[in-house]
Amino acid sequence: MNYTLEPIATVLSPFTHKFGIPRQPGLATEAIAELQLLPPYNRAEAVAGLELSSHIWIEFIFHKSPNSNADNFRPSIRPPRLGGNKRMGVFATRSPVRPNALGLSVAKLEKIDTSKGVSLLVSGLDLLDGTPIVDIKPYVPYADSLANASNQFAAEAPATLAVTFAPEAAAKAQAYSAPYGTDLTRLITQILSQDPRPQYQQPDLERRYGINLYDLDIQFRYRPDGHDSWCIEVTYIATV
């Protein structure tokens, strides 16, 4: 027996392309997104009392990921965290390529606006712009925050790199008027410090890498940091 999911909301997010999206929510707190509830779910009564929750769970569809359902099941994937050369079972990871393509992210609830339909402003979200949302639930600390849980595969957040801006890119970032009062300089820094490059590639010091946020093309390059790692320099920002 199968079940049908109807989207209850859609998301407006800075992440207009997959490359560069943080690998877990909460890593880029400056990533402010708007969840717009769809009719008939966009009624103020449906979110009454949600202001009592500091954080919410968002269940969504990885709508741009390859199908991995019964007729095309891919039991294992190569997590970027393991350098891309070791396999893990799909149910042992949060990979977007999974049966039913269901995703789960927690975000900080910043604002509830019921003046025209229902819109929720959240921060720290890691979703692609336009992602279909299939449920919103309150985060319940006594049930969800497990002090004694452990995960030896992903014990802590990935290490971060230092990020600098070339003068012209710094000026462009400061001048850009991002929605919801987002500080673009801080957002770019949070995202690039996660090192979006697949971990199994050595960075190519000659290459210009790029991510897209909003309507922007943002280019950067790697530089040795003098301690066996790299730092990132943002070299160029322009409207697409």
Added chain:
Amino acid sequence: MNYTLEPIATVLSPFTHKFGIPRQPGLATEAIAELQLLPPYNRAEAVAGLELSSHIWIEFIFHKSPNSNADNFRPSIRPPRLGGNKRMGVFATRSPVRPNALGLSVAKLEKIDTSKGVSLLVSGLDLLDGTPIVDIKPYVPYADSLANASNQFAAEAPATLAVTFAPEAAAKAQAYSAPYGTDLTRLITQILSQDPRPQYQQPDLERRYGINLYDLDIQFRYRPDGHDSWCIEVTYIATV
């Protein structure tokens, strides 16, 4: 655009009826359940590495709950926690009566058995026997366990009641051979201490209440505890 969910697993659980199921996972740690993966998902490769996680998220369908999708949307519910006379928005609660009927529970992963298909033994689960599972994901503490999250609606686990057993019921509970080494006496105590009765009812001291676990009918009654609350006495246990 709608999406289709295929169950990837089913659950064998002590909870054969809805009444008595704890209101959140983790409240009855002795509730041991088995997740049986369904073909073609029941391959050992699909759970390789899952043993690195102490806990897992289980996404499931509230398959016995009334429909609340677009054509029949119920925007608000009366949470038992609020005494049943105040309304909250469905997205501000974990109510099973919700659009898409998607549920989310965390459980402790006790054992992975890949000797014949794939079965996962978990504890602390709050799911009805036969619940369709649509995803299994590792719990990732650095992303999921939010030390600074708060929820003023459900700030802490509900208060518990003391539970005693009449002599014959105590003997029956001790003699019963529950699956997976479950201690039935402890399981009944954990469940009834949550006070399964709707909070807006005063307990009827003359009435025999009942829950079902496995193939058992378990009856109990309320007694004043002498401190403006009640304790529960298990009076009768028999096979249905």
